[in-house]
Amino acid sequence: MNTSKKMETLKSYIESKGLKSTAQRDYIADTFFKSNTHISLEELLKKVKRKTPNIGYATVYRTMKLLTEGGLAISRQFGDGQTRYENLPEYGHHDHIICVKCSKIAEFQNQKIEELQSETAKKLGFTVINHKLELYGYCSGCA
Amino acid sequence: MNTSKKMETLKSYIESKGLKSTAQRDYIADTFFKSNTHISLEELLKKVKRKTPNIGYATVYRTMKLLTEGGLAISRQFGDGQTRYENLPEYGHHDHIICVKCSKIAEFQNQKIEELQSETAKKLGFTVINHKLELYGYCSGCA
DNA sequence: TGTTATTATGATAATAACTTTCATTTTCAA
DNA sequence: TTGAAAATGAAAGTTATTATCATAATAACA
Ligand SMILES: [Mn+2]
Ligand SMILES: [Mn+2]
Ligand SMILES: [Zn+2]
Ligand SMILES: [Zn+2]
Numbered sequence: 001m002n003t004s005k006k007m008e009t010l011k012s013y014i015e016s017k018g019l020k021s022t023a024q025r026d027y028i029a030d031t032f033f034k035s036n037t038h039i040s041l042e043e044l045l046k047k048v049k050r051k052t053p054n055i056g057y058a059t060v061y062r063t064m065k066l067l068t069e070g071g072l073a074i075s076r077q078f079g080d081g082q083t084r085y086e087n088l089p090e091y092g093h094h095d096h097i098i099c100v101k102c103s104k105i106a107e108f109q110n111q112k113i114e115e116l117q118s119e120t121a122k123k124l125g126f127t128v129i130n131h132k133l134e135l136y137g138y139c140s141g142c143a
Numbered sequence: 144m145n146t147s148k149k150m151e152t153l154k155s156y157i158e159s160k161g162l163k164s165t166a167q168r169d170y171i172a173d174t175f176f177k178s179n180t181h182i183s184l185e186e187l188l189k190k191v192k193r194k195t196p197n198i199g200y201a202t203v204y205r206t207m208k209l210l211t212e213g214g215l216a217i218s219r220q221f222g223d224g225q226t227r228y229e230n231l232p233e234y235g236h237h238d239h240i241i242c243v244k245c246s247k248i249a250e251f252q253n254q255k256i257e258e259l260q261s262e263t264a265k266k267l268g269f270t271v272i273n274h275k276l277e278l279y280g281y282c283s284g285c286a
Numbered sequence: 287t288g289t290t291a292t293t294a295t296g297a298t299a300a301t302a303a304c305t306t307t308c309a310t311t312t313t314c315a316a
Numbered sequence: 317t318t319g320a321a322a323a324t325g326a327a328a329g330t331t332a333t334t335a336t337c338a339t340a341a342t343a344a345c346a
Contacts, residue, residue, distance in 0.1 A: 125283030140268030
């Protein structure tokens with residue numbers, strides 16, 4: 001889904017919730033949609049402030065909360081104590097591998113792992129609704 | 144490893160670091176070693192205070208930090224914003240599945256998943272040193 | 287066994303990320 | 317155009333964690 005399509009989806013979501021549209025929210029969302037990292041609120045705020053210096057942290061916070069609720073952003077907690085947000089992946093769910101030295105994050109998909117997770121859960125009488133799989137180690141550059 | 148063996152290991156670790164032994168630390172460690180849950184600092188403090196009401200949160204915090212550094216405790220962060228500690232597993236590494244309704248935690252081991260993780264990492268040029276796998280869902284009682 | 291340097295303790299303060307509050311501004315349906 | 321409802325931004329509140337500091341306990345050694 002491209003940025004403009006996402007902006008439309010956001011617009012619909014806002015309408016459906018009886019909310020009002022604002023320039024700040026639009027700009028924050030647009031900036032986020034155009035980012036391709038796992039971005040923290042501070043980082044996003046910094047980006048946004050380059051064009052709109054008077055925007056507040058709280059607005060960025062609330063916008064990302066809204067996007068997450070609306071299914072337009074995914075929040076992630078890696079080990080660093082900060083929530084990070086990423087755009088919806090183009091091709092379904094993915095997990096992460098993080099370099100403990102340079103913090104580089106690589107993404108991967110492994111259908112077999114996903115299946116084994118479900119199986120394992122089933123054996124224990126659980127039904128999985130989501131999961132968190134993070135590998136930590138050294139990337140090729142830091143090994 | 145049983146509790147007394149762990150206490151000995153702790154004693155060695157303390158000596159090797161040039162630290163001093165104290166009744167508080169011993170009692171906190173012993174209490175932790177005898178617990179078989181994924182226990183938070185608050186919970187551990189509560190237990191400890193039953194016999195030694197004047198023990199402080201900071202001492203429990205520092206003791207668990209010490210145990211973790213010394214390899215006698217594992218710290219875990221599940222989704223609830225609190226660090227939890229667990230004893231060394233009797234039979235190697237395990238991962239967790241957590242009920243989102245009642246917070247029940249089940250443990251599992253799956254060698255195949257572990258292997259697939261290493262493989263996946265290797266393909267991306269990473270060397271894995273640790274990982275985090277948590278499944279979230281409904282337990283049999285909450286389904 | 288006393289002395290004393292070093293470490294530990296517990297109360298309290300500081301930190302940091304997140305979340306809420308509130309006075310003011312903005313939006314938008316009527 | 318108007319006014320009720322929502323949004324904003326600054327500031328305050330929250331919560332778990334970590335640090336500080338005055339005092340107490342430990343232990344090497346004279
Ligand atoms: Mn990702
Ligand atoms: Mn466990
Ligand atoms: Zn790296
Ligand atoms: Zn349950």
